[in-house]
Amino acid sequence: xxxxxxxxxxxxxxxxxxxxxxxxxxxxxxxxxxxxxxxxxxxxxxxxxxxxxxxxxxxxxxxxxxxxxxxxxxxxxxxxxxxxxxxxxxxxxxxxxxxxxxxxxxxxxxxxxxxxxxxxxxxxxxxxxxxxxxxxxxxxxxxxx
Numbered sequence: 001x002x003x004x005x006x007x008x009x010x011x012x013x014x015x016x017x018x019x020x021x022x023x024x025x026x027x028x029x030x031x032x033x034x035x036x037x038x039x040x041x042x043x044x045x046x047x048x049x050x051x052x053x054x055x056x057x058x059x060x061x062x063x064x065x066x067x068x069x070x071x072x073x074x075x076x077x078x079x080x081x082x083x084x085x086x087x088x089x090x091x092x093x094x095x096x097x098x099x100x101x102x103x104x105x106x107x108x109x110x111x112x113x114x115x116x117x118x119x120x121x122x123x124x125x126x127x128x129x130x131x132x133x134x135x136x137x138x139x140x141x142x143x144x145x
Contacts, residue, residue: 010034010127014109017044017122020056026109028066028144029125036128037100037107041083043092044120054115056086058096058123062104068144071108078102083109086119108144 014026031037041058048054060079061071076082080099086092100107109123 008128008130012125012127014039014123014125015111015121017042017120019047019118020111020113020121021047021118023110023112024121025144026111026123028106028108029127031105031107031127033131034127034129035131038126038128039083039098039100039107039109040124040126041096041098041109042122042124043086043094043096044122046086046089046092046117046119048115048117050086050088050091050117050119052087054117056111056113056117056119056121058083058086058121059110059112060098060100061108061110062100062102063106063144064104066106066144071106071144074100074102074107086121092119106144 012029014029039060060074062074063071078101080101082098083096111121113119
């Protein structure tokens, strides 16, 4: 049997690249039957000057349900690597990664921009290591109600 990485990894787009000014919540990724999750944050150009008063903050949230009010910030102990604030010009036009090792089924990212600046951001989830040999394709575009 030939090993292919595509047999063990599935991408799920949580947020197409968009200019964020204010707060944007991504779609939800369902980890059902998948044991690994890496989140990728792609950062594009910014509008305005990034500094201590004008910055972007990505926050990873988790929940056992799709009820929006049930989502809470992920504890640091449930993350290997994490996103950092986007607070300087050197932080844009880059990619960041975060690895979720928690036990909740549903995960999403909330992007908050503070001040009078905007940042282009996109988020992709990479599900990996299916719990079963024939893991189902991930459900895409889930939203918390």
